[in-house]
Amino acid sequence: MTTSKRPPAGAAVLRPEITAAVTAALLQELSEVGFGRLSIERVARRAGVTKSAVYRRWDSKLDMVLELVTSALEQNIALPDTGTLHGDVRLVVTLVGRALTHPLAAKIVPDLLAEAARNPRVHQTLHDVIRSYQHKTSDLLVNRAIARGELPTGTDPDLVTDLLVGPVYWRTAVMRGSGEPAYLDQLASAIISAVAPGH
Template sequence: MLQDSVTEAISAAFFEELASVGYARLSLEAVAKRAGAGKAAIYRRWRSKLEMAVALVSAAAVDAPEDVDSGTLRGDVFALLADLDGALRHRLPSRIVPDLLAESARNPELQQALFAAVRDTRRGKATRLLERAVERGELPSDVDRELALDLLAGPLYWRLAVVRTPTGPDYLDRLTDKLLAAFVA
């Protein structure tokens, strides 16, 4: 149990430090200090900053809500957008995600690991959403899946993470309707 609490403290400290200083300036010493642990406690769990980042960010991505099957394409798209909206509004991911994306452009090893753990996990869930809609007859079988996958996350990510523009109370409803129209156009 003590090991679990130390790991949880280190994990929380890692995300706080990452949000505070970014990946490039993040040091394992600072994470250890913030966690109230020694550097050895970190190195017993992870061999490097990269390994730690990939493991913890991957775990957070995998812990994201499971596939939602509302029974309708509209309900599924809205649920996916609401999940993404919540994640991008949270104070840690809203600072961490753009930083990690920028850093991954400079660090191919980080990029490869994050894409495999985060992008592929999320796109897999979205792909299943589209496949269910095709099976239910809500989307044509020849729907452009790649473009639909890009459209699902792109507009909301752009608005919240890039231009940091708040959304109104009906924004997700309106975005859902526009996405559905685009999928069948």
């Protein structure tokens, strides 16, 4: 006979709908006031919960933000096999462009990167989770292309990642431009020319 697990007597039960409300409120607050002016009190008020409900989940606003960022970036985003290197590259730059131009991300990402320059813990967390996600994506893309004969064995996935993300970040997050289809087609072709000149 099996028995269901119950939380220890006196332990707080974390209701998922409250966690979801707090997370949504945090995103809105981050986009509006930035990390520097972010407060547990403001997040709780926007979420319609008490401050103690937030503190039961996180010890500080930094813990709250870092867990949110880590969770978002560690989600496995499927990268369909388009069948060609150009198609895969075009898909990745499109996804990166969409992510960076999302109304919330467009405000939150630059703010957190600025905070990372001042806060070693923020810097280390962002570095670890971003590089982990990038490695997974670029390894998959590069290995597929090598198997198709479109890239030579030994192609550096880190170089491919830099070429995929760097130009899109510069255009959308820094210059506040758009990732129109013609530009993304051009960019995909330029990246392939750089990593596979004979292709």
